[in-house]
Amino acid sequence: MSMRPPAQQIAQRAARPAGRTAARRMPAGRPNSLSRPAGLRTIFAMPALIAAVTLVGLVAALLGNGLLDLVSWAALLVPVAVIGWALLLRRC
DSSP states (O other): OSSSHHHHHHHHHHHSSOOGGGGGGTTSSSSOOOOSSSOHHHHHHHHHHHHHHHHHHHHHHHHHHHHHHHHHHHHHHHHHHHHHHHHHHHHH
């Protein structure tokens, strides 16, 4: 451990070259995840949308035939497609 005063330690750290951390910086235009925490609306927007589409599909399946069957199949396919898409992204 160094016996230098804290101000000198901070100045010495600032003078060090960036090294490997410079290559991992976020590209311009992408928000930094450390800039501010995401709000509840941001976190739950997509799950709420998927739940609403699923609910529409379930209600359409209960209420009718013909066109409503097509709507229910399409709406109930959305969560399955989202899960498949997320699994594919995870493996890549």
